[in-house]
Amino acid sequence: MTTGGMFADIPVEIGVVFEGERIRKPSMYVELGGPHTPEKFEILRIRDRSAVEDGAVRIEGPDFPDMKEGTTLPFGILVEVSGSTLDPDMEGVMERRIHDFCNWIEGFMHLNQRDTIWIRADKKSVAKGLRLQHVGIVLVRLFRSAMPILDAIQVTFFTDPSKILTPWQEALATYEQRDARTRGMTDEDVDVFYGCSLCQSFAPAHVCVITPQRYANCGAISWLDGRAAARVDPKGPIYEIAKGTCTDPLTGEYEGVSRVVKEKSLGEIPRIQLYTAFGHPHTSCGCFECTTFYVPECDGLGIVHRDFRDVTPTGLTFGAIADSTGGGRQVDGFHGLSFEYMRSKRFLAGDGGWERIVWMPADVKDRLKDYIPPDLSQKIATEADASSVDDLLSFLRTHDHPVLARMTHDNGLVNAADSVQGIHTTAGNRGPGALQGGITIAFRNVRIQADRIFVRRE
Numbered sequence: 001m002t003t004g005g006m007f008a009d010i011p012v013e014i015g016v017v018f019e020g021e022r023i024r025k026p027s028m029y030v031e032l033g034g035p036h037t038p039e040k041f042e043i044l045r046i047r048d049r050s051a052v053e054d055g056a057v058r059i060e061g062p063d064f065p066d067m068k069e070g071t072t073l074p075f076g077i078l079v080e081v082s083g084s085t086l087d088p089d090m091e092g093v094m095e096r097r098i099h100d101f102c103n104w105i106e107g108f109m110h111l112n113q114r115d116t117i118w119i120r121a122d123k124k125s126v127a128k129g130l131r132l133q134h135v136g137i138v139l140v141r142l143f144r145s146a147m148p149i150l151d152a153i154q155v156t157f158f159t160d161p162s163k164i165l166t167p168w169q170e171a172l173a174t175y176e177q178r179d180a181r182t183r184g185m186t187d188e189d190v191d192v193f194y195g196c197s198l199c200q201s202f203a204p205a206h207v208c209v210i211t212p213q214r215y216a217n218c219g220a221i222s223w224l225d226g227r228a229a230a231r232v233d234p235k236g237p238i239y240e241i242a243k244g245t246c247t248d249p250l251t252g253e254y255e256g257v258s259r260v261v262k263e264k265s266l267g268e269i270p271r272i273q274l275y276t277a278f279g280h281p282h283t284s285c286g287c288f289e290c291t292t293f294y295v296p297e298c299d300g301l302g303i304v305h306r307d308f309r310d311v312t313p314t315g316l317t318f319g320a321i322a323d324s325t326g327g328g329r330q331v332d333g334f335h336g337l338s339f340e341y342m343r344s345k346r347f348l349a350g351d352g353g354w355e356r357i358v359w360m361p362a363d364v365k366d367r368l369k370d371y372i373p374p375d376l377s378q379k380i381a382t383e384a385d386a387s388s389v390d391d392l393l394s395f396l397r398t399h400d401h402p403v404l405a406r407m408t409h410d411n412g413l414v415n416a417a418d419s420v421q422g423i424h425t426t427a428g429n430r431g432p433g434a435l436q437g438g439i440t441i442a443f444r445n446v447r448i449q450a451d452r453i454f455v456r457r458e
């Protein structure tokens with residue numbers, strides 16, 4: 001923990017120890033961004049040296065004392081840097097450090113990234129004197145310390161609702177420009193992928209594998225960003241992965257990827273398949289933009305994003321599904337995703353791709369409308385079509401969804417090829433079982449040990 005030295009003038013403590021600190025609503029002074037306000041962003045831009053006033057921190061709008069306690073405000077963070085050796089491809093990677101550095105501040109919680117940030121300041125820290133001005137000073141100093149290649153850095157916060165709209169729209173346009181750079185590249189075009197271990201402070205076994213066709217789970221780091229970061233700091237948290245022999249092009253299994261993930265996860269994750277949510281899927285930390293959830297009744301996958309505040313047809317909220325997904329584990333059917341990965345032709349290729357998707361919020365469907373195959377789009381339900389599993393099954397039947405081909409009988413709705421002694425399971429260790437007579441059993445986080453298993457042909 002760092003309490004003196006470079007932070008002696010900051011009224012709260014600063015240190016890695018505060019990473020993972022959670023601020024619940026009763027102890028929150030204010031909330032900035034988050035799911036209840038659409039206008040939120042954080043972005044880092046590389047500028048000419050003349051456009052950056054080194055060390056400046058500006059606040060466009062009120063600081064904490066002038067915010068009403070208990071309220072939620074739109075919020076933007078703009079970090080502008082200059083440096084003669086900076087590569088524009090590094091913006092996304094440097095921007096990701098805003099998350100770490102904010103979380104080192106006692107009583108200041110930062111979640112997510114880009115246009116999904118969710119920040120809370122707690123009452124105790126504000127009472128000790130913490131102001132947004134201090135947050136800016138801490139960011140300036142931590143960036144300078146971690147990145148000596150910066151010549152200058154300035155930070156601007158936007159808290160006035162009337163002043164955030166323009167920079168927010170500019171940030172959204174910049175994210176889109178960045179994301180579009182790798183569209184058109186394929187995983188076959190390159191010999192190396194990039195690994196990112198930045199989130200191991202939250203999920204120690206988690207490693208993101210970033211390929212041209214599998215954008216990072218957080219949606220903030222592309223293959224090009226990974227390349228720029230690994231070139232500047234090859235021993236840093238983002239590193240090259242020689243992909244090696246591809247042993248399964250459909251699920252995306254590469255000998256070199258599994259070797260490096262095993263090493264970086266300290267043996268926890270020995271095998272990984274990049275384009276599937278089952279078997280040996282890519283792990284998820286907690287920063288994913290969206291996640292899949294398994295719907296055992298139809299052997300399909302739903303998708304839900306952070307801003308969806310209602311319950312999905314399975315009765316679970318985003319938060320409950322995210323709890324099943326995150327932590328650096330491999331959980332069949334519960335799989336963190338970025339929006340950009342869903343625009344990829346490799347999107348869940350090993351599971352049937354879009355043909356396996358049965359439900360998603362209308363907002364997500366709208367954002368991906370140019371990427372969902374047109375013949376499938378109307379067959380995927382939203383919250384307007386289905387709020388329960390029964391609604392969903394009825395919708396899928398009415399719209400002749402291709403997932404129906406995976407169902408062998410009307411009530412069990414499972415693949416007969418997976419049945420064992422009348423109990424049906426899907427791929428991997430997490431799946432549904434349906435007993436003759438219409439009872440469905442869903443196994444969750446279960447490990448079954450058996451001395452012997454008998455499989456008899458009927």
Ligand code: SF4
Pocket residue numbers: 096196197198199200207208216217218219220221285287288
């Ligand atoms: S989600 Fe993945 S790519 Fe993004 S910062 Fe975390 S580990 Fe890195």
